Amino acid sequence: MHDLRNPSGLFFVLLGLILTAMSFTGATAPLLEMNLNLYTGLFMLAFGGTLLWLAKRAS
Amino acid sequence: MNLAFVDYAILALYFLFVLGIGWFARKRIKTSSDFLTSGHSIPTWITSLAFLAANLGAQEVIGMCASGAKYGIMTAHFYWIGAVPAMIFVGVFMMPFYYGSRARSVPEYLKLRFDEKTRGLNAITFAAMTVFSSGISMYALGRLFELVLGWSFTSSVILSALIVLAYTYLGGLTSAIYNEVLQFFLIVIGFAPLAIAATIKAGGWQGISSRLDANLTHSWRYAGDATQNPMGVEMFGLVAGLGFVLSFGYWCTDFLVVQRAMAANSMAAARRTPLIAAFPKMIMPFIVILPGIAALALTKVAGSGYALPMKGAGYDYDAALTTLMAQFYPAGLLGVGLTALMASFMSGMAGNVTAFNTVFTYDIYQSYIRKDAPDEHYLAVGRWTTVVGIALSIATAYVAQLYNNIMDLLQLVFGFVNAPLFATFLLGMFWKRATGHGAFWGLLAGSAAAWATHGLSVAEGKGAYFGGPLYSFPSTMAQNFWIAIFAWTVCMAVSVTVSLATAPKRDEELRGLVYGLTDMPHDPAPWYQRPGPLGIIVLVALLGLNLLFW
Numbered sequence: 001m002h003d004l005r006n007p008s009g010l011f012f013v014l015l016g017l018i019l020t021a022m023s024f025t026g027a028t029a030p031l032l033e034m035n036l037n038l039y040t041g042l043f044m045l046a047f048g049g050t051l052l053w054l055a056k057r058a059s
Numbered sequence: 060m061n062l063a064f065v066d067y068a069i070l071a072l073y074f075l076f077v078l079g080i081g082w083f084a085r086k087r088i089k090t091s092s093d094f095l096t097s098g099h100s101i102p103t104w105i106t107s108l109a110f111l112a113a114n115l116g117a118q119e120v121i122g123m124c125a126s127g128a129k130y131g132i133m134t135a136h137f138y139w140i141g142a143v144p145a146m147i148f149v150g151v152f153m154m155p156f157y158y159g160s161r162a163r164s165v166p167e168y169l170k171l172r173f174d175e176k177t178r179g180l181n182a183i184t185f186a187a188m189t190v191f192s193s194g195i196s197m198y199a200l201g202r203l204f205e206l207v208l209g210w211s212f213t214s215s216v217i218l219s220a221l222i223v224l225a226y227t228y229l230g231g232l233t234s235a236i237y238n239e240v241l242q243f244f245l246i247v248i249g250f251a252p253l254a255i256a257a258t259i260k261a262g263g264w265q266g267i268s269s270r271l272d273a274n275l276t277h278s279w280r281y282a283g284d285a286t287q288n289p290m291g292v293e294m295f296g297l298v299a300g301l302g303f304v305l306s307f308g309y310w311c312t313d314f315l316v317v318q319r320a321m322a323a324n325s326m327a328a329a330r331r332t333p334l335i336a337a338f339p340k341m342i343m344p345f346i347v348i349l350p351g352i353a354a355l356a357l358t359k360v361a362g363s364g365y366a367l368p369m370k371g372a373g374y375d376y377d378a379a380l381t382t383l384m385a386q387f388y389p390a391g392l393l394g395v396g397l398t399a400l401m402a403s404f405m406s407g408m409a410g411n412v413t414a415f416n417t418v419f420t421y422d423i424y425q426s427y428i429r430k431d432a433p434d435e436h437y438l439a440v441g442r443w444t445t446v447v448g449i450a451l452s453i454a455t456a457y458v459a460q461l462y463n464n465i466m467d468l469l470q471l472v473f474g475f476v477n478a479p480l481f482a483t484f485l486l487g488m489f490w491k492r493a494t495g496h497g498a499f500w501g502l503l504a505g506s507a508a509a510w511a512t513h514g515l516s517v518a519e520g521k522g523a524y525f526g527g528p529l530y531s532f533p534s535t536m537a538q539n540f541w542i543a544i545f546a547w548t549v550c551m552a553v554s555v556t557v558s559l560a561t562a563p564k565r566d567e568e569l570r571g572l573v574y575g576l577t578d579m580p581h582d583p584a585p586w587y588q589r590p591g592p593l594g595i596i597v598l599v600a601l602l603g604l605n606l607l608f609w
């Protein structure tokens with residue numbers, strides 16, 4: 001079976017890109033006082049990237 | 060709640076990935092064992108997260124947030140005493156028997172240890188419970204998406220069912236497990252921002268504590284008196300009912316979670332699975348419960364901009380999670396949150412379906428309908444059982460629409476079945492004198508005791524259908540805990556009595572199945588990876604958390 005870290009990592013990298021892009025559109029919510037899309041997007045990019053790096057290292 | 064195009068795109072991306080994982084997993088399916096048990100080949104880190112995610116259904120995610128708003132930090136007991144100690148126990152003490160016996164399922168272990176009738180009783184009750192549970196999960200998903208997004212009930216149910224069917228039909232247990240790991244990551248990352256944002260808005264834990272009654276922000280201080288704490292339970296009921304019987308009854312015997320550990324690639328990995336899972340399990344209250352507590356605190360603050368919606372004269376606690384998401388999640392993250400909610404429903408459904416098809420194929424079909432068929436036949440049966448299981452779940456979801464208390468019924472059924480089962484396993488694994496007759500009649504007596512307790516007592520207007528009531532509990536939670544205590548106690552007493560009056564199996568038949576006749580495995584891993592020390596590390600961390608929120 002393929003290393004699960006590959007599809008998982010790719011999924012979160014893609015999500016991270018989407019949220020980071022959305023953070024520049026000014027999307028907000030009624031009670032939100034921070035750019036949550038940006039912080040979460042960057043975290044997802046880092047998380048997904050880490051998974052991909054771990055998978056590459058293992059292979 | 061209005062979704063933007065990007066939110067739908069995120070949902071579609073998720074569906075693409077879960078189907079893709081199922082597609083790739085199908086390539087390794089050659090035998091029924093590959094399909095139904097993953098051929099005992101999964102690495103520890105995957106089985107650990109799947110062990111956790113299979114239990115992390117949306118009813119838990121939504122329900123725990125709701126309970127956080129209603130009961131405060133005491134809700135964390137469902138994790139800190141209601142899960143982690145049992146997870147340590149099953150990893151350290153029970154997994155050598157489950158994995159070492161080479162049983163393909165929990166009912167099969169009962170057959171090896173006791174006899175066929177005990178296996179049959181457990182297999183049939185478990186199969187029925189998993190289908191109902193999967194169906195109730197679909198019903199809850201359909202209702203939620205209907206209320207929150209305006210999607211039709213049928214669309215939500217059929218869409219989720221078809222996606223789960225596709226990836227479990229293709230890749231079997233491996234696909235379900237791999238997707239559960241993805242779903243776990245998504246659930247944590249999808250809801251953690253909500254917990255952070257809501258808590259910051261409420262002024263952090265200090266701000267929350269200053270706005271709520273003290274019994275909502277202390278987990279043990281008010282647990283000694285049922286009239287003092289919001290759960291309406293007293294210490295013995297909490298510790299013995301939840302912390303011992305219900306907790307161990309679920310985490311140590313429910314094949315849905317045990318199956319994930321049994322799919323591991325070695326005995327050491329199987330033992331480490333629940334122990335490693337215990338670490339994120341301890342942290343989950345901060346993801347799923349804390350938002351609910353913050354929601355209540357924000358409701359108490361005039362001008363915060365947020366208030367829990369009302370339902371009759373009280374709060375609609377079940378709406379806490381979705382209303383928080385609507386207030387704190389912008390487009391993009393809203394799609395992630397809803398996808399995480401969908402993922403939590405689907406992980407619960409897939410977990411139940413894969414457990415169902417393993418038990419049905421091996422413990423019911425192969426045992427009673429057609430023995431000694433070629434393995435290809437059982438592989439085909441496993442696949443078709445997946446289809447039937449999903450179909451029955453859909454049917455259950457529609458039936459559930461006709462009753463307004465079906466979730467309560469499901470919780471009761473779990474209590475009736477799992478509580479006595481734990482007594483049976485304790486005796487079976489640690490007392491070689493326990494017999495098949497004792498196990499079988501003990502299980503039936505325990506379930507009957509649970510039913511009698513419910514029928515003769517009342518709590519919040521529920522129960523007391525046998526007359527009386529003989530006792531009135533301050534809450535349904537207290538009633539459920541005591542039902543479990545009585546069920547376990549009666550099962551234990553009857554099992555011991557009948558066992559002593561019947562002939563046990565010879566020692567040679569029990570090797571590898573019971574303590575004292577089994578060589579406990581030696582783990583060559585470093586000390587901090589061995590089950591015993593790992594369990595102690597988990598316990599120390601758990602103690603720290605309990606003291607922190609005393």
